[in-house]
Amino acid sequence: MALQAAALLPSAFSIPREGKPSVSLKDSSLFGISLSDHVKAESSNSALRFKDDPSKIHGFDEQFKMGFDPQKESNQWQLAHGAIRAQTAATTTPAVNQAAPEGKKTLRKGSLVITGASSGLGLATAKALAETGKWHVIMGCRDFLKAKRAAKAAGIAKENYTVMHLDLASLDSVRQFVDNFKRSGRPLDVLVCNAAVYLPTAKEPTFTAEGFELSVGTNHLGHFLLSRLMLDDLKQSDYPSKRLIIVGSITGNTNTLAGNVPPKANLGDMRGLAGGLNGLNSSAMVDGGEFDGAKAYKDSKVCNMLTMQEFHRRYHEETGIAFASLYPGCIATTGLFREHIPLFRLLFPPFQKYITKGFVSEEEAGKRLAQVVSDPSLTKSGVYWSWNKDSASFENKLSEEASDVEKARKVWELSEKLVGLA
Numbered sequence: 001m002a003l004q005a006a007a008l009l010p011s012a013f014s015i016p017r018e019g020k021p022s023v024s025l026k027d028s029s030l031f032g033i034s035l036s037d038h039v040k041a042e043s044s045n046s047a048l049r050f051k052d053d054p055s056k057i058h059g060f061d062e063q064f065k066m067g068f069d070p071q072k073e074s075n076q077w078q079l080a081h082g083a084i085r086a087q088t089a090a091t092t093t094p095a096v097n098q099a100a101p102e103g104k105k106t107l108r109k110g111s112l113v114i115t116g117a118s119s120g121l122g123l124a125t126a127k128a129l130a131e132t133g134k135w136h137v138i139m140g141c142r143d144f145l146k147a148k149r150a151a152k153a154a155g156i157a158k159e160n161y162t163v164m165h166l167d168l169a170s171l172d173s174v175r176q177f178v179d180n181f182k183r184s185g186r187p188l189d190v191l192v193c194n195a196a197v198y199l200p201t202a203k204e205p206t207f208t209a210e211g212f213e214l215s216v217g218t219n220h221l222g223h224f225l226l227s228r229l230m231l232d233d234l235k236q237s238d239y240p241s242k243r244l245i246i247v248g249s250i251t252g253n254t255n256t257l258a259g260n261v262p263p264k265a266n267l268g269d270m271r272g273l274a275g276g277l278n279g280l281n282s283s284a285m286v287d288g289g290e291f292d293g294a295k296a297y298k299d300s301k302v303c304n305m306l307t308m309q310e311f312h313r314r315y316h317e318e319t320g321i322a323f324a325s326l327y328p329g330c331i332a333t334t335g336l337f338r339e340h341i342p343l344f345r346l347l348f349p350p351f352q353k354y355i356t357k358g359f360v361s362e363e364e365a366g367k368r369l370a371q372v373v374s375d376p377s378l379t380k381s382g383v384y385w386s387w388n389k390d391s392a393s394f395e396n397k398l399s400e401e402a403s404d405v406e407k408a409r410k411v412w413e414l415s416e417k418l419v420g421l422a
C-alpha cells in the first residue's frame with residue numbers, strides 16, 4: 001500500500017494542461033489559479049474550475065425477520081392520517097389537510113425515500129429532515145439492523161422514520177423494495193438517490209447480483225431502476241413540491257481541479273456499458289478500458305448527473321417533478337473512504353480542511369441535502385446545486401461530459417436495457 005501511494009504521488013502533481021508541467025501545491029497556486037483567490041472569489045467547496053473543455057485542461061423476508069410489517073406500518077400511518085386507501089396505493093392523501101381549526105390549511109407531513117441512510121450524508125439528511133417534524137423519512141438500506149441502530153444513535157424520533165430493506169447491488173432487491181413501498185400505502189413526495197460505494201484500492205472488479213461491476217452497478221444502475229420504478233409514485237403525489245434528487249460529485253466533473261486528479265472520469269463511447277460491465281465478454285468499465293475502482297466511482301457519478309438531466313428533459317414538463325443533483329461538499333470523514341488505505345483516511349480530512357478548504361461536516365452536508373429536498377427556493381429542475389464558502393446554495397456548472405445531451409440519452413437507453421426496462 002505504502003509503495004502504491006509513493007508510486008502514485010507524482011501523478012497528482014503532473015496533471016497536464018495545455019502542455020504545462022506540474023505545479024506545486026506549496027504556493028497555493030494550482031494550474032496558474034490561486035487557491036486563496038479562488039476561495040475568496042467563489043466557492044471553497046466547489047474547488048477550482050477549469051474551462052469546460054477537458055482537453056484543454058436483501059429481500060422482503062428479511063424485513064419480516066427484523067420485525068418490519070409493512071401492513072401494520074401502513075395501517076398505523078393510515079389511522080394517524082385518517083386515510084383509507086387501497087393497499088396498492090393508487091391514490092394519495094391530499095397534501096393539504098383542512099382539519100385545522102378556523103379553516104387554516106396545514107401541509108401534511110412530506111414522505112421521502114432516501115437510499116443509503118445508514119451512515120454519512122444519508123443519515124445526516126434523514127436526521128435534519130426528521131427533526132423538522134415535517135417529514136417522514138423512509139430509509140432504504142441494505143443492512144436493516146445497522147440502519148435502525150444508526151437512526152436510534154442519531155436520535156431520530158421513532159415516529160419520523162421507517163427502515164426498509166434495499167440492496168442496490170441487486171435488481172431483485174430494488175424491485176422488492178418498490179413493491180414493499182407501494183404496499184405500505186405511503187405517498188412518495190421526494191426520492192433521494194444517495195447510496196454509493198467507492199472501491200479505490202480494488203485490483204480486480206467485483207460484481208452485483210446481476211453481474212455488473214459493483215460501483216456503476218450500485219451507484220448508477222440500482223438507482224436508475226429505482227427511480228424509474230418510483231416515478232409513478234412521485235407523479236401520483238399531490239405534495240406541492242415533488243422532487244427526485246441524485247447525489248453527484250465534483251470528482252466526476254473535469255471542469256474542476258478535484259475532477260482532474262487521476263484517474264479522471266470518462267465514459268468514452270460506453271462500449272463497456274453496452275456490453276453489460278461484466279468483465280467477461282465485455283470490460284467492467286463503462287468506457288471499455290482496464291478496471292480502475294476510483295475511475296469506476298467517478299464514472300458512476302457522471303452517470304448519476306447525466307441521468308438527472310435526462311429525467312428532467314423527459315419528465316419535468318409533463319409531471320412538474322423537479323429533478324436535481326448536487327455536490328454537497330467534501331465530507332471527508334464518511335464511510336465512503338472505508339476501502340481506502342489508512343494513510344489516505346488519516347490525511348484526507350486535514351488536507352481538505354486546511355489545504356483545499358473544501359471540507360464539510362456530515363451535519364452541514366446533511367443540511368445542504370435537506371435543503372434540496374425541502375427548501376421552497378430550490379424548486380428549479382435540471383439543476384446541479386453546490387454551496388459557496390458561506391454555505392449559500394448556487395446553481396453550478398457541470399463539466400462538458402456531465403452535461404452532454406447525447407451521452408445522457410445513451411446512458412439512459414443502455415441502462416434501461418441492462419435493468420430490464422427495454
Ligand code: LMG
Binds near residue numbers: 005008009026262293
Ligand atoms: C489514484 O491515485 C489511484 O490510482 C486510484 O487507485 C485511487 O486510489 C485514486 O482518487 C483515488 O487515486 C491518485 C492518488 C492516490 O494520489 C494522489 O492523489 C496523490 C496525492 C498525494 C498527495 C501528496 C501530498 C503531498 C503533500 C503536499 C502538500 C503540501 C503541503 C504543504 C503544506 C502546506 C501548508 C500550509 O493517493 C493515495 O492513495 C495516497 C495519498 C494520500 C494523500 C492524500 C492527501 C494528501 C495530503 C497531504 C497532506 C496533508 C497534510 C495535512 C495537513 C495539514 C495541515 C496543516
Ligand code: NDP
Binds near residue numbers: 166331
Ligand atoms: P457513506 O459510505 O457514509 O454512505 C453510503 C451509504 O450507501 C451507506 O449507508 C451504505 O450502506 C449505502 N450503500 C452502499 N452500498 C449499498 C447498496 N448496495 N445498497 C444500499 N445501500 C448501499 O458515504 P457518504 O455519505 O459519503 O456518501 C453518500 C453520497 O454522497 C454518495 O452518493 C457519494 O457519492 C456522495 N458524495 C460524497 C462525498 C464525500 O466527500 N463523502 C462527496 C461528494 C458526493 P452501509 O451503511 O450498509 O454501508
Ligand code: PMR
Binds near residue numbers: 044200
Ligand atoms: Mg480531492 C481543490 C479542491 C479539491 C476538492 C474540493 C476535492 C474534493 N479534492 C480537491 C483537490 C485534490 N484532491 C488534490 C489537489 C488532490 C491531490 C493531492 C486530491 C486528491 C484526492 C484523492 C486521492 N482527492 C480525492 C481522492 C480520493 O480518493 C477521493 C475521490 O476521488 O473519491 C472518488 C477524493 C475527493 N476529493 C474531493 C472529494 C469530494 C473527494 C471524494 C470523492 C467524491 O465523492 O467525489
